[in-house]
Amino acid sequence: MAKYSMHLLVCGGTGCRSAHSAKITENFKNELDASNLSETIQVIETGCFGFCEKGPIVKIMPDNTFYTQVKPEDIKEIVAEHLIKGRKVTRLLYIDPEKKEKIEDSKHMGFYRKQLRIALRNCGFIDPENIDEYIAREGYEALGRCLAEMTPQDVINIVKESGLRGRGGGGFPTGLKWEFASKYQADQKYVVCNADEGDPGAFMDRSILEGDPHSVIEAMAICGYAIGATKGLVYIRAEYPLAIKRLQIAIKQAREYGLLGKNILGSNFEFDIELRYGAGAFVCGEETALIHSMEGLRGEPTVKPPFPAESGYWGKPTNVNNVETFANIPVIILKGGKWFRSIGTEKSPGTKVFALAGKINNVGLIEVPMGITLREVIFEIGGGIKDGKKFKAVQTGGPSGGCLTEKHLDTPIEFDTLIAAGSMMGSGGMIVMDEDDCMVAVAKFYLEFTVEESCGKCAPCRIGNKRLHETLEKICKGNGTREDIELLQNMSRVIKDTALCGLGQTSPNPVLSTIDNFWDEYIEHVDQKKCRAGVCKDLMQYVIRAENCVGCTACARVCPVGAISGERKSVHKIDPAICIKCGACIEKCKFDAIFIQ
Amino acid sequence: MAESRVALKRSEVEQLKAVCREFNNDPGELINVLHKAQGIFGYLPAEVQEVVAQELNIPVAKVYGVVTFYSFFTMIPRGQYPISLCTGTACYVRGADKVLDEFKRLLKLDVGETSADGKFSLNCLRCVGACGLAPVVLVGEKTYGRVSPDQVREILKEYGYEV
Ligand SMILES: Cc1cc2nc3c(=O)[nH]c(=O)nc-3n(C[C@H](O)[C@H](O)[C@H](O)COP(=O)(O)O)c2cc1C
Numbered sequence: 001m002a003k004y005s006m007h008l009l010v011c012g013g014t015g016c017r018s019a020h021s022a023k024i025t026e027n028f029k030n031e032l033d034a035s036n037l038s039e040t041i042q043v044i045e046t047g048c049f050g051f052c053e054k055g056p057i058v059k060i061m062p063d064n065t066f067y068t069q070v071k072p073e074d075i076k077e078i079v080a081e082h083l084i085k086g087r088k089v090t091r092l093l094y095i096d097p098e099k100k101e102k103i104e105d106s107k108h109m110g111f112y113r114k115q116l117r118i119a120l121r122n123c124g125f126i127d128p129e130n131i132d133e134y135i136a137r138e139g140y141e142a143l144g145r146c147l148a149e150m151t152p153q154d155v156i157n158i159v160k161e162s163g164l165r166g167r168g169g170g171g172f173p174t175g176l177k178w179e180f181a182s183k184y185q186a187d188q189k190y191v192v193c194n195a196d197e198g199d200p201g202a203f204m205d206r207s208i209l210e211g212d213p214h215s216v217i218e219a220m221a222i223c224g225y226a227i228g229a230t231k232g233l234v235y236i237r238a239e240y241p242l243a244i245k246r247l248q249i250a251i252k253q254a255r256e257y258g259l260l261g262k263n264i265l266g267s268n269f270e271f272d273i274e275l276r277y278g279a280g281a282f283v284c285g286e287e288t289a290l291i292h293s294m295e296g297l298r299g300e301p302t303v304k305p306p307f308p309a310e311s312g313y314w315g316k317p318t319n320v321n322n323v324e325t326f327a328n329i330p331v332i333i334l335k336g337g338k339w340f341r342s343i344g345t346e347k348s349p350g351t352k353v354f355a356l357a358g359k360i361n362n363v364g365l366i367e368v369p370m371g372i373t374l375r376e377v378i379f380e381i382g383g384g385i386k387d388g389k390k391f392k393a394v395q396t397g398g399p400s401g402g403c404l405t406e407k408h409l410d411t412p413i414e415f416d417t418l419i420a421a422g423s424m425m426g427s428g429g430m431i432v433m434d435e436d437d438c439m440v441a442v443a444k445f446y447l448e449f450t451v452e453e454s455c456g457k458c459a460p461c462r463i464g465n466k467r468l469h470e471t472l473e474k475i476c477k478g479n480g481t482r483e484d485i486e487l488l489q490n491m492s493r494v495i496k497d498t499a500l501c502g503l504g505q506t507s508p509n510p511v512l513s514t515i516d517n518f519w520d521e522y523i524e525h526v527d528q529k530k531c532r533a534g535v536c537k538d539l540m541q542y543v544i545r546a547e548n549c550v551g552c553t554a555c556a557r558v559c560p561v562g563a564i565s566g567e568r569k570s571v572h573k574i575d576p577a578i579c580i581k582c583g584a585c586i587e588k589c590k591f592d593a594i595f596i597q
Numbered sequence: 598m599a600e601s602r603v604a605l606k607r608s609e610v611e612q613l614k615a616v617c618r619e620f621n622n623d624p625g626e627l628i629n630v631l632h633k634a635q636g637i638f639g640y641l642p643a644e645v646q647e648v649v650a651q652e653l654n655i656p657v658a659k660v661y662g663v664v665t666f667y668s669f670f671t672m673i674p675r676g677q678y679p680i681s682l683c684t685g686t687a688c689y690v691r692g693a694d695k696v697l698d699e700f701k702r703l704l705k706l707d708v709g710e711t712s713a714d715g716k717f718s719l720n721c722l723r724c725v726g727a728c729g730l731a732p733v734v735l736v737g738e739k740t741y742g743r744v745s746p747d748q749v750r751e752i753l754k755e756y757g758y759e760v
């Protein structure tokens with residue numbers, strides 16, 4: 001990067017791209033050309049910066065200026081003012097929500113202060129479509145070191161020593177998994193990267209592949225060397241076209257540089273990678289289902305054992321790891337297992353990437369050391385709850401996880417503590433909910449997801465989840481009883497105990513955890529037929545506020561079912577038995593006389 | 598499967614056969630073949646599935662089983678402007694269900710349906726990974742972020758929707 005005096009980093013992640021960041025890059029290039037600056041200033045389209053809430057982001061190096069919510073029209077001004085005259089465009093700087101001060105330098109933003117980036121080390125710094133930039137940041141050095149100085153067992157030992165646990169949700173120790181796969185003898189073994197990322201609300205794997213695809217390619221090759229595999233496969237969702245494109249470019253470049261293919265870096269190690277596409281089925285994130293899907297079959301899971309390490313893709317030993325797990329590997333090889341262990345907690349070393357979403361101020365992608373508390377994540381990094389509302393719950397672990405509440409805010413986040421609290425790490429999605437979210441409806445939402453995504457192979461999952469969903473629906477409609485809550489609990493336990501794969505074994509978690517943590521809300525729904533968040537439509541009533549009603553008859557005239565009666569100039573009344581809760585009357589009333597109870 | 602048969606264009610069938618050859622007529626590549634087939638025809642009617650089954654030398658039932666298993670594959674033609682709403686969790690808690698209701702109401706379509714004139718189709722997706730922009734709506738390739746129910750009419754108007 002030496003010949004340039006300045007770099008303009010423009011976020012080219014999916015989020016910022018949907019807000020026209022590609023146009024921003026283009027405008028920069030044109031403006032620089034017009035001012036004869038393209039020789040000295042370089043424009044780089046990077047991967048995600050993480051701060052999606054305020055995208056599109058433009059960062060200017062070396063001074064670390066962090067411009068937020070940049071529009072293509074702003075580029076002329078940035079070039080004329082900042083790049084030519086050296087004056088920052090202050091209106092585009094990030095404003096600290098608490099101190100109300102403009103922050104010039106991203107290092108001082110609350111969002112970044114507590115973060116530690118290992119898996120995301122290159123995201124937002126390099127051009128993911130240029131292998132030289134990855135190499136300039138120690139890229140492929142780890143692979144080189146493995147091939148030149150280490151035996152496969154040495155590699156496995158370092159990974160074991162690091163204590164790295166799978167980031168795809170299960171938290172299984174990666175080093176052990178590699179060791180199993182290395183022990184089985186076969187004429188062909190496979191390394192599979194699980195990039196199915198089915199948990200809605202999580203987008204870390206996508207961001208890593210979009211922002212730093214080579215880190216995953218390098219790690220897969222290292223894994224291939226360690227377990228004795230020559231073929232790698234990335235199973236990636238078809239919903240991620242940009243990640244697919246960048247991965248394809250990266251694989252091509254790696255082949256051209258002799259980093260994939262035969263005789264890698266002059267050794268006799270051979271390894272190559274192919275892509276396989278998902279087709280929209282959540283269960284395909286489960287490793288046995290994923291393998292069947294790669295074989296061109298319906299993505300139905302099978303009973304383990306045999307584990308894929310013994311019999312996986314086409315019956316051969318197969319090692320499946322998640323994208324983020326892989327992204328950690330090159331750094332662990334270079335800095336050592338001890339170094340990695342020094343970060344995070346004893347039982348969960350290292351960092352974890354979380355996707356913050358929902359009712360939180362700073363939606364985005366963060367990487368933090370394990371052991372950090374939910375409070376730090378939500379209130380310090382995440383900037384608290386949107387619109388000054390009250391925090392109610394945070395959902396972790398996606399459809400397999402649960403809802404944590406106020407009382408869990410100071411729990412350190414690691415694999416085991418989250419499970420003990422009735423949720424799980426999952427892939428790292430964190431959906432924040434506020435007082436306007438009804439927890440019964442949230443449980444119902446997740447069950448709707450599971451019912452749709454259940455592959456149907458085993459009865460507990462196929463039928464049981466449907467019954468759970470029906471029962472929740474009944475409660476939301478105001479027809480539930482206390483027995484129904486008990487039924488939910490019993491049925492949940494049975495499904496968990498008897499379902500075939502991880503999908504069914506965890507799908508009742510959202511139900512159980514909301515019942516545990518929000519018992520009062522369930523009771524209100526069944527006893528008083530009340531939804532305090534005002535979400536369950538059938539439990540709401542439209543009422544006329546007598547003090548405000550002037551008797552203009554507007555509501556009675558607009559009501560499509562004739563539920564409103566009353567004389568002109570006298571207070572009107574809504575008959576709840578007829579009302580269909582369409583809301584037309586509220587919209588029409590000019591006197592704020594109708595409200596929802 | 599569908600009652601009325603569709604006539605496939607000869608050139609498109611040839612194209613499909615070429616795709617199968619590209620994948621060495623390997624049944625293990627079925628999903629990749631179907632992705633390409635949907636790219637050619639826009640959807641996967643029974644007739645397309647029959648060609649694929651023939652070429653890869655597997656039962657049509659197996660192809661049908663795979664097509665119906667994965668939500669990405671469709672046997673109904675999508676509209677000229679396919680509308681997809683993200684109903685992932687982040688979008689849900691930011692009100693995607695209300696946006697969906699508005700689309701349903703204005704288009705008089707249910708999820709998975711295509712309008713009679715073939716112009717619009719309505720579908721749901723699970724997380725496109727732009728959760729920062731929730732709720733997210735896609736029309737074709739174009740992404741709309743932070744959509745509220747009262748913007749729905751405006752979005753539809755861009756594509757020639759009239760009340
Ligand atoms: C229903 C279900 C869905 C899953 N989805 C994913 C996923 O989207 N991505 C992923 O990496 N792992 C997913 N997993 C976990 C995988 O089965 C597997 O454990 C993981 O890919 C192993 O990689 P790791 O050890 O690096 O985490 C899922 C598991 C289940 C039961």
Ligand code: FES
Pocket residue numbers: 200201202683684685686687688689723724725726727728729731732733
């Ligand atoms: S949940 Fe809608 S984009 Fe992620």
